[in-house]
Amino acid sequence: MRFNPSDIPKIAITGSVGKTTTREMLGSILDVKWKVLKNSENKNLPLQNKAALNNYNSSYKAILLEMGMGQPGAAKRHCKIIEPNIAIITKIGRAHYGNLGNSIESTAKNKSELIKYMHPTGTLLINADDENSRLLETDKFKGEIVTIGIANKADYQASEVEFLEDGMGFKVGENSFFVPTFGVHNVYNALFAIATAHRLKFSMDEIRKGLENYQVPTKRLNFHFLKENSILIDDTVNANPESVKTAIDVLAEKGKGRKKIVVLGSMKELGDYETRGHMEVGQYLVQNNVDFIFTYGKEAELIGVGAIEKGFPKDRVRHFDNKTKLHKELCVAIEKESIILVKGSSKMRMYQTIRYIKDYLQYTLCIDDNLRGPYIKMNTYTFESLGVESKYINLHFGALVKKLEVHIDPKAENGTITLPKQLNETISIPDVTYEYHMEGNHLHLGPLIGIITLPRYFDNPRQQILRFTNYDNIKGLIFICKLTTIKRKRQTIDGLYYNPKTNDFEQGVFPYPNAFYNRVGLKKASYTHLKEHIGAAIFNYPYENTDKWSFHKMMIKKHDISPHLPHTMNYSNSKSLIEMLRDFPSVYIKPSTTAGGYGIIHVEKNEKHFVVTDSAGNRQVVSSQNSLIQKLKGQMDKGRKYIIQQDIPFRFEGSKVDFRMYIQKNELKDWIYTGLETKVANEGSIISNSKNRKTVLPGKEALTQIFCLSEEEATKKIEEISALFIKVLNVLERKSHIGDSAIDFIIDENHKVWILEVQLNYAAEIKAFRSETEQKVLPYILPTPLEYAKSLTGF
Incomplete structure (x- = not known):
């Protein structure tokens, strides 16, 4: 049932940009004399708004909801929950462009759904300066349409717009207003707030007071003042071409006479506009005379390409796929009186760069073995610059939280914070390179990452060393442990941490980490x-x-995955085997839960007999179905579950060929392809495990040599396969948290992919003791899970 309290304003705000800011500006005005129920932060989806409305009671004088419409049909779902009688559509742009039909017209149609499902005689506010808003379907709307604008004539039109020292000044008619945030786009947001409040009988003085009290939401053009008169602009909440350009406008205006640096992450969900959108941003940067361009993420590289095409110097463009490397170069670029804009889609987590600049360019962290007791040391200037309203700082080191009393040391250098090495009787802070950030009076030091490993790798840790080849991109304390060294009562871990200075491992006692990468059969x-x-x-x-069998049952339901599954049956009795052999000339009988080729049997049907081959290569001919069944009974383990699976009869020079692709999550929490290898079995062998293998080939090499694909075709094939397998993993992740996987599959003579199984406990470190060809994949697959682990830590 629709929630619809009568006789109060029910205000909905949507649009491609400015939703949250408009909500907060209007809320600040309404708060002057009303109690207002509104959603918070970015919680603007239908179910989130429904949850917010659960807090309603009769003391509220208005309901103010930001409505996210990044998916088709969202407006209808919102309005089923509550019917707005006032609706604001800020602008029609390219946010969620790919989700909404890849055109401005389809985006406008999606936003028009709010007009269709709001109260039919309510009030609609739109932007008279936005050409795309003219595409909104207002013809059948019977309510009042109110316009705002600056350039074009509007019901509420701003004039004398100017940048002031601490915000924007402007007039509406004869009334002057000030809003404590920057950008002409924020004047538009303020106009929506003014127009709505005025329609609700608020006086101009009340509106003016409310706007002046407006608090800028986090990550939306927040200004941070750094040492040496530099300014950091945090606009990291999200990004699309329009919002990036407005942020660049603010940078250009407030950066006059300063070194202007932009740090831009990829813009997501742009669909067909992806290339053009990023290129346009690069061109816009040139028009606004920035000095340095830093980009992060695959798509963002096109920003630099667009800038260079417009004449921007190549040596002042830097692109990164790794945030740690980005941060290192930023430190070099930032000088006195710089102004730095950081922005990107929320998925790119550009707030980490904000945190890095604020903390690392303002403070230096030292760990002192001579500092005894629960103390943290700094001078008065540093303490005041932290803005901590307490004489205590809570140090977060993994799951350990240690309360430290602030000791003022007049001799300490400005910006230097000193921590004790020993945190308690058992835990000390190892001497490695850490990242750190402040949140109020909480200091987070890390990351701490644990790897739960098998005893043989704990006892011989050098076998794990290749995992740490990208340590400089991760930093922090990374340790290995085994299940028996996790002390649950004490909540500590006896382990071996990686020391980058010696490229070796050292013993230590650690708190529970920020993230765990599991490599063992962990009990529930x-x-x-x-x-x-x-x-x-x-x-x-x-x-x-x-x-x-469970895997097959799960995947067979997915229409885009099921065509790649060999025909499979549960081995319930001999009838199921005979049935399969009627349809296929050869089949595999496989234990349902084993790996490494253990217990596999191959059955081939000829005109007069059956050929049975086991995983050890023993081959026997039987002449009848009864003999076949008796033979299998002797080979199959009682009580073990088996499946029967269609044989994909591709052979290369008489040898079976299997593939394994590695799909792992990276620092952006995205599944990525990291490696492909081809296992060529010994001639006549039915399996290609390490004991029955002729060789291992790099996957791309096999595609060109065995399947005669060109380099370009092989690359395309790998992209096609990895996209398929990511779909498979997304299905599996509905039941468990995965970050590291290997998928076994076959390619037939027609180049079709057949999925066999997904392995989480695949052979990894042990490859270092096998052939050189099998080791080639290790530098790519061993370090990547630690990058994902870091992404889970918040550092």
Whole structure:
């Protein structure tokens, strides 16, 4: 049932940009004399708004909701919950462009759904200066349409717009207004707030007071003043071409006489506009005379391309796929009186760069073995610059929180913060390179990442060393442990941490980490215990062989995956085998939950007999169905579950050929392809595990040599396969948290891909002791899970 309290304003705000800011400006005005129910932060989806409305009672004089419409049909879902009688559509732009039909027209149609489902005689406010807003479907709307604008004639039109020292000044008619934030786009947002409040009988003085009290939401053009008279602009909440350009306008205006640096992450969900949108931003940067361009993320590289095409010097464009490297170069570029704009889509987590600049360019962290007791040391200037309203700072080191008393040391240098090395009787801070950030009176030091490994790798840790080749991109304390060294009562871990100075491991006692990468068969009780203390930041659980039958049943329901599954049956009795052999000349009988080729049997049907081959290569001919069934009974383990699976009969020079692709999550929490290898079995072998293998080829090499694909075709094939497997993993992740996987598959003579199984506990470190060809994939697959682990830590 629709929630619809009568006789109060029910205000909905949507649009491609400015929704949250408009909501907060209008809310600040309404708060002058009303109690207002509104949603918070970016919680603007239908179910989130429904949850917000659960707090309603009769003391509220208005309901103010930002409505996110990044997916088709969202407006209808919103209005089923509550019917707005006032609607604001800020602007029609290219936010969520790819989700909304890849055209401005389809985007406008999507936003027009709010007009269709709001109260039919309510009030609609639109932007007279936005050409795209003319595409809104207002013809059948019977209510009042109110316009705002600056350039074009409007019901509420701003004039004398100017940048002031601490915000924007402007007039509406004879009334002067000030809003404490920057940008002409924010004048438009303020106009929507003014117009709505005025329609609700608020006086101009009340409106003026409300706007002056407006608090800028976080990550929306927040100005931070750094040392040496530099300014940092945080606009990291999200990004699309329009919002990036407005932020650049603010940078250009407030950056006069300063070194202007932009740090831009990829803009997501642009669909067909992706290339053009990023290129346009690059061109816009040139028009606004920025000095340096830093970009992060695959798509963002096109920003630099667009700028260079417009004549921007190549040597002042830097592109990065790794945020740590980006931060290193930023430190070099930022000088006295710089102004730095940081922006990007929310998925790019550009707020980390804001945090880095604020903390690392303002403060230096030292760890002192001679500082005894629960103290943290700094001088008065540093303490005041932290803005801490307490004499205590809570140090977060993994799951350990240590309350430290602030000691003022007049001899300490400005910006230097000193921590004690010893935190308690058992835990000290190892001497490695950390990242850190302040949040109020909380100092976070890390990241701390744990790898739960098998005893043989703990006892011989050098076998893990290749995992740390990208340590400089991760930093922090990374340790390995085994299940028996996790002390649940003390909530500590006896482990071995990687020391980058010696490229070796050292013993230590650690708190529970920020994230765990699991590489063992963790019992449910242990998993539950760890999850209670570190949350969902533990991945690859359960770490066990995929149940082939369960996997098949899950994937066969997915129309885009099922065509790539070999025909498979549960081995319930001999009839199921005979049935399969009627349809296929050869089949595999496989234990449902084993790996490495263990227990596999191959059955081939000829005109007069059956050929049975086991995983050890023993081959026997039987002449009848009864003999076949008896033979299999002797080879199959009682009590073990088996499946029967169609054989994909591709052979290369008489040898079976299997593939394994590695798909892992990266620092952006995206699944990415990291490696492909081809296992060529010994001639006559039915499996291609390490004992029955002729060779291992790099995957691309096999595609060109065995399947005669060109380099370009092989690259395209790998992209096609990885896209398919990411779909598979997304299905599996509905049941468990995965971050590291290997998928076994076959390619037939027609180049069709056949999925066999997904492995979480695949052979990794052990490859270092096998052939050189098998080791080639290691530098790519071993370090990547630690990048994902870091992304889970918040650092």
